[in-house]
Amino acid sequence: MRFGNKDLARYPFLREALSYVTKNEFKIEDLDNSEFYHLVEKAKRKIEDYVFEGKLAYQIDYNKTHEIIVQEEVIIFLISLLLIKSISIDSVTKKFALFESMRFERYLISDLDNSNQDDKTVKLILYKIFEDLFQTKVDLEVDIFNFYKIKISDYLDHPIAFQEREWNLVNRTVDKGYVYLDGSEIVRLFRNELYLLIIDRIKKMNPEVLPDMIISISDSLKSRWEKMYPPLRAPGHQDILPPCIQHIYNQIDKGENLSHPARVLLGTFLIYTNKSMEEMIDLFKRLPDYNEQITRYQLEHLAGKRGNTKQYFVPSCEKIKLNNLCFETVVCKGISNPTQLIYRKSSK
């Protein structure tokens, strides 16, 4: 079972893809050679798109021979990892990993969707990827509408099963010891893993010398980032910040992404505490998948400014607990909604 060359170009993180460049004796020091300039340039643009614009615009250039396409894609992938490693800012690493994993996720989805029922090999190869990279055994149930199935216990190895409500076991189709997932769901399930894999690859990048080219580009990206995102200042120190909200701030500070319920919690809480739209945007723009238009829309929706929707209230502690977002401490004693902590402070 082997990939066609073209397929490998979409999955440059695979061992098999890497072998395409190693067999041609590619060395990192060579990147200072002008023949690689266009690849370094492409990697740089990809990072800028991801990190500063928050867009997924990267395109594979298919107008070449198959062999060259794969080689180039693998090298671009390696260059990006080197650049990110050299920038070495946690939030940048995470944002890059998120976008890069989203890119691969898209390829996977389209490969799964494009393969029709009798195109079993593609599917077999795809879940071979999953098995090799993530140690999860996935079976295809051709007889049951091409569902994939994973043993319950293996399914629960994936953090997403605990992070997001619709991915909790109770909201999955479970039968005879297996969790059933359709094509796009199975790829979603692996998003976290793909993301972690990329972060891991970045960590493992340890070249003896970095080419000058890489250093100078990463330095300029780094200073641009630092100008854009000065360190997060401690929010409203005069209030007691509910621990669940504090936890979200910490996550943002570390460059982590937020689940949908966490965004709703933060959004409603900020609205409740009368933060201006600009103050809120300033916080949300630190999220790796930030998109100004969507964020504005969502915040206005939560505030009840859009259409005829009513204002959303800050969810109750019970609901927050249900979403695993509660980090209860002594200050929470006897309250049922995080906003009560604000009353408590101001009523003194």
Next chain:
Amino acid sequence: MTSPTTSSHTSSSSDKLKDSITDSFNYPHSVEDDPNKIWLEKVFRKHYFNSSSEIELDNYVSEHEFGFRLFDGYIRRHLNFKNKRELIASIIKFSPSDIFCSPARYQHPSASMDQKGWIGADLIFDIDGKDLQLDCARIHNMTFCKNCKLIEKEVHTSCSKCNSSMVQIVELPCQNCIRNLKKEVTKLVEVLHDDFGIENNSINIFFSGNNGFHIHVVDESFFNLSSMKRSSLTQYLLGRGYLVDNLGFRIDKSDNITMLPNKIYYNKGWRARLLSRLHLQLKNHRIDDKFMRKITQIKETNKIGISGVINNQIQNISVKIDPNVTIDIHRIFRLAGTINSKSGLVKSRVNNLTTFDPFKESCIREDALVKLDAFVDTKLFFNGTSYKIKTGINNIPEFVAVYIISKGIGDIYIEKLK
């Protein structure tokens, strides 16, 4: 009344305990002045002497942690026995009021918690009558006041004599309670089998000995599950956080229905159970117009609205287990085949759930007649016989007396010799 066991009074057995003191056995013996406890300890010992073969153990006795609650009320944990024989010898010697065994197996069962070396644990479930909140229970249970010792019929939140709120509920499950508990067991077994894929012969059902059932699953693929994964299973069984979106439509706060993209909804698990309860049918795992019409009809013909109807059915389907018991992989759990001191009944294996009658199959066999001083009038059924207990002295078999004394609604009657 013949007693084939050891000495019938406790001072000598207390001496014996001192002979064999292990670190964890330090029996201060506060029971000497309590005739009920002295008597129960004696009857329990007699029972274990005669019926030790009923105690159920797996092949890894030496890898389990055991716990004994003695009649002084204290539990000794972290006990460990080489084999069944050693365990039973110890049980007969100490005649504990309750005997516990860890569903977990450890490398060093007697070490402190963080040194034990957890190997794995059977998956256990506890279904307790208290959690069902049945109407009958409020009527046939009684209330015991810890302050003035008054026992009243029915459940009250405070004592009607002294007004103290230090009251304790005396659970006296009836056949209706048992029937409803069995329903929960049936639901649990169905999900374990159909959804989790557990073979029926790996599912062991026990009467808890008091007012509930314990289910032990002995299955390799669940033995190693972490606490967190077990909590997912309990959430599944309880239906906590279930999203209606799984049915292919969404209901907003004003009970409006919107369809979700029509994809294939594999009709299994919760979805299948819920749809069948709602009499909704998917056609070839897809939603069709008929399905839609039916939902609208449900919505329009029910005062509680579509979300009300669905939430009620979620409640009906969910299995009323106590999640904490399943999630805690380090706890000790009542050992099968031993007496529950809350009732004097045995935690016994249920072979046929439909016909199972705890008041027949879980009684201890000791049946010599004894005198009992009852605090209230009550009627009890044991072994197919009805016992009318009158306030005051009654002549009844030991297994009935054990029940009444364990429930705290009567004393053993000892003729004053002085």
